[in-house]
Amino acid sequence: MKFFIDTGNLAQIKEANDLGILDGVTTNPTLMAKEGIKGTEAIANHYKSICEIVNGDVSAEVLSTDFTTIVEEGKKLAGIHPNIVVKVPMIKDGIKAIKWFTDNGIRTNCTLVFSVGQAILAAKAGASYVSPFIGRIDDCGWDGMDLIGQMRHIYDVQGYKTEILAASIRNALHIIKAAESGANVCTCPLDSILGLLKHPLTDIGLAKFLEDAKNM
Numbered sequence: 001m002k003f004f005i006d007t008g009n010l011a012q013i014k015e016a017n018d019l020g021i022l023d024g025v026t027t028n029p030t031l032m033a034k035e036g037i038k039g040t041e042a043i044a045n046h047y048k049s050i051c052e053i054v055n056g057d058v059s060a061e062v063l064s065t066d067f068t069t070i071v072e073e074g075k076k077l078a079g080i081h082p083n084i085v086v087k088v089p090m091i092k093d094g095i096k097a098i099k100w101f102t103d104n105g106i107r108t109n110c111t112l113v114f115s116v117g118q119a120i121l122a123a124k125a126g127a128s129y130v131s132p133f134i135g136r137i138d139d140c141g142w143d144g145m146d147l148i149g150q151m152r153h154i155y156d157v158q159g160y161k162t163e164i165l166a167a168s169i170r171n172a173l174h175i176i177k178a179a180e181s182g183a184n185v186c187t188c189p190l191d192s193i194l195g196l197l198k199h200p201l202t203d204i205g206l207a208k209f210l211e212d213a214k215n216m
């Protein structure tokens with residue numbers, strides 16, 4: 001499973017990249033706004049900076065909701081850097097635009113996916129990635145991981161090439177379950193990635209080794 005970091009924060013992207021396990025980055029308008037990025041030029045420059053840190057796919061989301069403008073915006077985003085993947089919402093015009101991007105060699109990430117029906121449409125349109133929002137499904141009382149499992153099964157049976165990108169990841173257990181359920185990619189906040197490191201027996205064991213090392 002590939003590891004993406006879900007943030008627009010350059011320091012966190014650098015920290016995750018320095019671990020040597022980072023395969024890419026996802027952003028969204030909320031994450032970009034959080035970093036105070038405003039205006040077309042600043043947005044493009046920020047994506048450029050992210051692409052200079054990480055050698056992997058970087059999802060940049062369109063802000064339009066109609067076919068023509070999504071295509072225009074997506075073409076500009078894709079022109080920023082070869083690693084940019086155009087993130088498109090799961091709406092009717094979004095699906096139409098994903099098909100257009102697919103036919104024109106522009107890679108896409110279909111976002112805001114909450115059902116298998118939506119996941120089938122995204123794959124049929126040729127999306128490179130599809131992003132089911134696990135945490136937000138959990139928030140509503142369903143198990144988001146069930147969706148990943150169902151999608152994996154359908155994609156395998158049908159031979160769909162779209163990569164399942166588990167998104168809205170909130171903790172380390174989500175990452176483990178996404179791997180278990182067959183997600184191709186998991187996009188995570190830095191804290192959730194670092195959460196995978198934690199085990200009290202590791203800390204106790206290391207303290208003991210370091211103590212005993214004094215007698216070596």
Ligand code: G3P
Nearest residue numbers: 006026135136167168169
């Ligand atoms: O990649 C989508 C993700 O950023 C949404 O996460 O925590 O806002 O549901 P969250």
